[in-house]
Amino acid sequence: MFEVKSRTDSLAKLRRKIQEFLELGTKVGVLVDPRTRTMEVYRLNRDKVVLGDGDVLQVPELLPGWELPVVEVWAPEFD
Numbered sequence: 001m002f003e004v005k006s007r008t009d010s011l012a013k014l015r016r017k018i019q020e021f022l023e024l025g026t027k028v029g030v031l032v033d034p035r036t037r038t039m040e041v042y043r044l045n046r047d048k049v050v051l052g053d054g055d056v057l058q059v060p061e062l063l064p065g066w067e068l069p070v071v072e073v074w075a076p077e078f079d
Helices: 011-023
Strands: 002-004 029-033 038-042 049-051
Touching: 002 011, 011 029, 011 038
Parallel strands: 002 029
Antiparallel strands: 029 038, 038 049
């Protein structure tokens, strides 16, 4: 599951929601925060992993071999 934080969303509320879904059987939860340009990756009974622009998102338990450079998620900036 993916959750994208809006300006009005509470991070704590979104994190709780992801945790609830994991407890119900979801394999991976990803919290995307455009303001900080980070992704928090959650798996049940494991520490969260925080990814930034230099990292690559992988979810081998769902999409083996698939990779997404985090920097490619954000809107392009033009000079």
